Amino acid sequence: MYEPQADASGVAVAPEQKPRKVAIICSKGSLDMAYPGLILANAARMMGIEAVVFFTFWGLDIITKKKVDHLHPGIVGNPSVPMPTMIAGLPGMEAMAGAMMKKQMAKLDIPSVREMLELLDASGAELYGCKMAMDMFGLTKDDLVPEVKEVITAMEFFEKSEGAQTIFV
Amino acid sequence: MSTATIAGHAVSVDADGFMTDPQQWTPEIATVIAASVGLSLTERHWKVIEFCRRDAADKGEPPGLRRIAQGAEIPVKELYQLFPKGPGILAAKVSGLTKPKSCV
Known part of the structure; x- marks a missing residue:
């Protein structure tokens, strides 16, 4: 609730505002679902908004050392992909689509997922892995890229995202 | 768009205080804009400003953060220390450039 405050000389002053903050939950590990969360978090930091990114379930692929450089776009069962699902489902198709997408991104000078994580780390964004999902996949903190600050529980996520605008990806 | 007087100069600015004509910019204006966001400019800030203005003159738009880091040869982490509020x-604001449109 807004309560008017006054400084020592009795002049009304605006109550001190908390810095704006976003909390982004990355729950999917396909290339096309990795970028939105990372780009939004980075954009927030670039304009001085605090950012917390919580990677859970398949989103853990984005921060898993062995997978971060090998994310593929989700092309099967995706109505936006101009390719029949039967063909998209053929072996090697996703890898091929991924290679094409990465080539196009490199041409446009869009950073790789790994570089996005490095940018976020340098920006002071906080990256967290989800403990329950990690237990489920048999992952430990050592399996994650070094930019990840901590492995936390769902309840801890709410502590860290207090007052933040939350975005689920 | 409106006109503001910064450091004694009448300049065109947008609703968020970004200058819309880079030709109207002077180093004194940069110092005043910087002070308004709580910054006092150091040699490192000037290196950023110099690159941003040069790059914007070349490309016709202000550089994104990653491009500044590469072009001005200042690590991203340091850019955040130089401009903690974003x-x-x-970087574009103190350089007298329009609001950046780059996503990275």
């Missing part, structure tokens, strides 16, 4: 927008 290097992605403040």
